[in-house]
Amino acid sequence: MSDSIDPQKLLDLIALKSRDRGVATMPDLHEACGLDVEAMYVLLGALVEAKRISIEGEYPFEQVRLLNL
């Protein structure tokens, strides 16, 4: 479904998409996983809470950085 994804898979995608520049963009992530916009924000919020990622920049130009690499 487009409303859920294993958080680890999203973290793997963020790692893959941020490999060159250190950050992944929302378009990168959406094209790579087919997750709904709403579900993406919910999951990213949970990963921020868990201190696994940080979000830089403001909507609609957020960029996602992995933490504790």
Next chain:
Amino acid sequence: MIDYTQKIPNNVDLSGDKALQRALEHWQPAFLDWWSDTGPAASSALEVYLRTAVSVERDGWANFGYVRMPDYRWGIFLVPRDESRTVLFGDHKNEPAWQEVPGEYRSTLRRIIVTQGDTEPASVEQQRLLGATAPSMYDLRNIFQVNVEEGRHLWAMVYLLHRYFGRDGREEAESLLARRSGHADHPRILTAFNEETRHWLAFFMFAFFTDRDGKFQLASLAESAFDPLARTCRFMLTEEAHHLFVGESGIARAIQRTCEVMHAHNVSDPSQVRAFGVIDLETIQKFVNFHYSVTLDLYGSEVSSNAAMYYTTGLKGRFQEGKLADDHSLTGSDYPVQEVADGQIVVKQVSALTALNARLRDDYIREVQGGLDRWNRVPAKFEIPFRFMLPSIGFHRRIGKFSGHHITPDGRVVTEAEWTGRMRDWLPDASDHAYIESLMGRVVEPGKFANWIAPPVRGINGLPIEFEYVRFN
């Protein structure tokens, strides 16, 4: 994995059913003729940096590369079968999901699939001319990505028609290529898919509002007892999710640019804002009002015996049926539905079974509101007091309980005279469209963007904004 060595890429072992394979290979050139006739105009020679599905698994489904769109590998992709899947709802609850169509539901199910399938080519036809006014190469690539995937969604429905509905299904598949959006004699089935998409603001609105209706319909069908339909829709949803992102981010970038101009020049009056060649927020609100209200009509009548029948027979579930904690039969349950009584909008409890259209529409509204809340962060960060709002559920409705009533965006039932006098304050008129169209000059130099829309922070697949996403050769 998807077999790309076949003439029609698929993961349904098409080569194991020669009659079906021949039938679909017979339909394939007709599809390509349709794409040539009604797909993106003047695009056949372009090389477009597109994403192609290589797997139905989410962790590895996308592959990027240049493709001439007529060479795009449209195929048939279903998520893998779960042998233990059972029906979640209705009279067949807990029975094994159906792998074939029960005879008693054959015509109803075919109609559902045809109606869904008809929307897929329709949107491609509606957007046919937009390449000529693309605000950037990035956006041009995005609309082409959306278009080829809507074409693939047509393939998804046509596969079901050919595979499970025999001669009737084959004839319906032919008809899907014969109807045309907006055609006087052979229109598409649903009204919203016969409206013209005149410019990119309308495209982004369509992708945000109307494609989202598609998502909710697909999500309901993804719960179907008819397992091949459910599995087809589940994969379609992953592609649809990106279309919604294209819509939301496109509008957000337009709002961003407008707010940048308003902030930099300290202007707020729409005419002053327009003088800088951007779309004033009031006009964007009018387009929100239009596209939202037209899309609400796609859910059909709030109270519907057909919707109840689809549910009890297991053909179509509720949004995220598996996450809902109730008896999944809905007998004896009520649901609140709004209607007009004594000159105002009131709430009435009706049978939850007959209110399934209203319920799905309410799920949709909650999600749309989330999108507006995100858009509203943009003027907020510029300290601009404007906020986008969804109009009343009864505003500008042609179908259902509000049809025939005149209801303002704030939910007041008014006379026809007041409605007519104020309509241009609430809905885009010819002058608004003309203004938007005046902004729509084509910008296709790599890295350049039209003045009315902000560029994204980075390009596609980690590439720079300046990347040549479309090669014109």
